[in-house]
Amino acid sequence: MNPLQTLRVAIRALLRNKMRSFLTTLGIIIGVSAVIAMVAIGEGAKAQVEAQFASMGSNLLIVLPGSTTSGGMRGGFGSMPTLTWDDLRAIRTEVPTVKYAAAQLSSGAQLASEDQNWSTRVYGTTPEYFSIRDWPTAMGSPMSDSDAEGGTKVVFLGQTVVANLFGPNANPVGQSVRIKNVPFEVKGVLSEKGQSSWGQDYDDVAFVPLKTFQTKIQGGLQQFISGQIYIGAISEPATARAQQQITNLLRDRHHIGPGQDADFSIRNLTELANAQEASLGTITTLLAAVAAVALLVGGIGIMNIMLVSVTERTREIGVRMAVGAKPRNILAQFLVEALTLATAGGFLGIVLGLTGGRILASRLHWPMLMRPDIMVISVVFSALVGVAFGLYPAQKASRLDPIEALRFE
Amino acid sequence: MSTASPLLALEDVTKVYHMGDVEVHALRGVSLAVEEGASVAIMGASGSGKSTLMNIIGCLDRPTTGRYLLAGEEVSTLDRNALAEKRNRTLGFVFQNFNLLSRTSAIENVELPLLYAGLHTRERHERARNALTRVGLGDRMHHHPNQMSGGQQQRVAIARALVANPRVILADEPTGNLDSVTSVEVMAIFQQLRDSGITVVLVTHEPDIARYAGRVVMMRDGKVQSDKRQAPMRAVPDTAEGAAGGEA
Numbered sequence: 186m187n188p189l190q191t192l193r194v195a196i197r198a199l200l201r202n203k204m205r206s207f208l209t210t211l212g213i214i215i216g217v218s219a220v221i222a223m224v225a226i227g228e229g230a231k232a233q234v235e236a237q238f239a240s241m242g243s244n245l246l247i248v249l250p251g252s253t254t255s256g257g258m259r260g261g262f263g264s265m266p267t268l269t270w271d272d273l274r275a276i277r278t279e280v281p282t283v284k285y286a287a288a289q290l291s292s293g294a295q296l297a298s299e300d301q302n303w304s305t306r307v308y309g310t311t312p313e314y315f316s317i318r319d320w321p322t323a324m325g326s327p328m329s330d331s332d333a334e335g336g337t338k339v340v341f342l343g344q345t346v347v348a349n350l351f352g353p354n355a356n357p358v359g360q361s362v363r364i365k366n367v368p369f370e371v372k373g374v375l376s377e378k379g380q381s382s383w384g385q386d387y388d389d390v391a392f393v394p395l396k397t398f399q400t401k402i403q404g405g406l407q408q409f410i411s412g413q414i415y416i417g418a419i420s421e422p423a424t425a426r427a428q429q430q431i432t433n434l435l436r437d438r439h440h441i442g443p444g445q446d447a448d449f450s451i452r453n454l455t456e457l458a459n460a461q462e463a464s465l466g467t468i469t470t471l472l473a474a475v476a477a478v479a480l481l482v483g484g485i486g487i488m489n490i491m492l493v494s495v496t497e498r499t500r501e502i503g504v505r506m507a508v509g510a511k512p513r514n515i516l517a518q519f520l521v522e523a524l525t526l527a528t529a530g531g532f533l534g535i536v537l538g539l540t541g542g543r544i545l546a547s548r549l550h551w552p553m554l555m556r557p558d559i560m561v562i563s564v565v566f567s568a569l570v571g572v573a574f575g576l577y578p579a580q581k582a583s584r585l586d587p588i589e590a591l592r593f594e
Numbered sequence: 595m596s597t598a599s600p601l602l603a604l605e606d607v608t609k610v611y612h613m614g615d616v617e618v619h620a621l622r623g624v625s626l627a628v629e630e631g632a633s634v635a636i637m638g639a640s641g642s643g644k645s646t647l648m649n650i651i652g653c654l655d656r657p658t659t660g661r662y663l664l665a666g667e668e669v670s671t672l673d674r675n676a677l678a679e680k681r682n683r684t685l686g687f688v689f690q691n692f693n694l695l696s697r698t699s700a701i702e703n704v705e706l707p708l709l710y711a712g713l714h715t716r717e718r719h720e721r722a723r724n725a726l727t728r729v730g731l732g733d734r735m736h737h738h739p740n741q742m743s744g745g746q747q748q749r750v751a752i753a754r755a756l757v758a759n760p761r762v763i764l765a766d767e768p769t770g771n772l773d774s775v776t777s778v779e780v781m782a783i784f785q786q787l788r789d790s791g792i793t794v795v796l797v798t799h800e801p802d803i804a805r806y807a808g809r810v811v812m813m814r815d816g817k818v819q820s821d822k823r824q825a826p827m828r829a830v831p832d833t834a835e836g837a838a839g840g841e842a
Binding site: 186187190194201500501503504505506507508509510511512513514587588591 | 649652654655674675678679681682683687689693694695697706707709710711712754758
């Protein structure tokens with residue numbers, strides 16, 4: 186008897202009890218669809234985190250100035266300017282893994298157009314900053330070196346600010362905006378960035394050239410940077426190296442001995458992203474493990490029904506043996522029945538998991554990402570479950586004594 | 595007895611069953627030789643050992659001691675797979691309660707032995723169709739057992755027994771569940787098979803049925819009590835319905 190014939194006999198036997206066969210596979214269907222939906226949603230969340238960090242900027246490091254200490258009370262990082270413009274120049278010129286470095290000064294300010302006003306954060310920075318953050322201009326022109334050096338009164342607005350000052354989809358390029366009562370010309374509008382994972386609106390910002398910021402918005406110290414330094418490393422793997430090199434450079438420049446606390450800190454966003462992804466990966470693995478348990482329960486359901494089926498069909502087994510079925514023919518028949526049930530359950534589970542996951546994702550506005558390898562693994566795994574749990578009943582059937590089996594009522 | 599070796603030869607066969615601590619001696623030394631083309635009725639009261647003898651002849655069971663030669667080959671020491679092959683190729687079974695697979699058409703039931711013999715679909719169909727025509731069911735191939743009378747079901751079972759061209763057909767109380775008219779029809783088919791050279795061994799407790807055989811072996815307490823040859827009575831069906839191929 187060849188495998189195809191065995192399969193045909195098995196399918197006919199299963200179709201004789203359609204309802205029972207369906208209920209038996211239900212365990213597998215639910216198990217597999219749970220795996221599919223969970224992994225799809227988990228992977229989707231991971232992809233979303235990745236996208237969010239990518240929107241912060243790729244290969245990004247942020248250098249924060251150190252803390253103040255006054256009367257034993259230590260302020261947080263950034264509470265006292267310790268980074269100098271010379272530090273920035275040194276980072277730019279002396280660290281080979283650094284591609285871009287730009288200062289970011291910030292201040293809260295009220296912006297006003299002719300008939301609207303809006304409170305937002307105004308940043309002073311240099312053109313490199315937009316390269317570090319992968320942030321192109323949507324309308325008008327980007328910040329130029331001459332803007333940065335000349336201290337011109339131009340402003341670059343985020344989409345949220347444009348919407349609030351000029352109305353949605355307006356083109357404000359060339360119009361005038363007053364910041365702290367100083368008129369600025371809108372030179373460019375930045376493309377939309379969206380939200381950070383903690384809900385901060387990246388588009389609720391306005392940028393002015395660094396020198397303009399210092400002279401018109403916030404008269405600061407000349408020697409120190411009263412803000413942060415954004416750094417773009419040459420590549421993602423070089424980010425960690427860049428962090429180390431900048432740390433060494435700044436410790437050296439600030440004369441900090443070994444064992445002493447640094448007066449600055451460096452945030453590595455790639456590391457943060459990896460950590461968040463890893464924790465999401467753990468959650469996905471846990472969910473998949475729970476789903477795998479469901480799959481095992483489905484397997485036990487198959488075993489249960491196959492055992493009932495073997496008992497019910499004892500006479501049939503006897504007849505088959507009497508007309509010449511060998512023990513291995515009987516074994517194969519019941520094993521293939523279990524395998525067919527489980528594999529069919531696997532395929533139906535994929536369909537259900539994809540549909541269910543999609544419905545869930547669209548209802549809850551979760552992202553979803555389907556991985557084909559998980560689908561293949563699910564089907565293979567359910568087939569294995571079928572074989573594992575079908576083996577015992579099939580062996581039981583094949584070991585029946587034909588005389589006893591024929592006499593069975 | 596002819597000079598050629600008999601088709602079935604049992605030599606001092608015993609069979610002991612263990613029911614818990616009790617030993618049941620079902621056969622206590624049976625010797626029997628059946629030539630090819632014979633028709634033998636094995637008779638006896640229940641518990642006489644006739645069913646055990648039938649199971650051993652049918653390669654469903656193995657003797658505890660003694661030898662059993664089927665077509666000259668010692669089969670009492672064969673394993674389960676080899677016995678299955680003997681049942682598939684050399685033997686055909688007919689049971690009292692027909693033992694057809696339910697919810698399976700007549701032709702598929704008949705094809706069953708050929709499936710295990712590894713024949714292709716086309717050849718299986720062809721041979722099953724021929725076998726069903728031979729027992730007069732050429733027009734009921736796609737009927738299911740529950741759509742057929744007892745006599746028709748038993749004829750499907752006979753077709754299944756002969757489809758693989760066996761040398762022996764073993765029938766265990768083949769008329770036990772049939773009325774007397776249908777019994778004669780079934781016996782007529784067995785006589786036709788015997789006429790075509792197939793050896794027929796049947797177990798029965800009805801003397802009326804044993805009359806159609808050429809030899810009657812009487813069992814008692816696990817031994818052969820008597821072994822008589824006789825001129826078999828011809829089975830003539832009352833109506834045209836029972837004649838092989840005679841049904842419209």
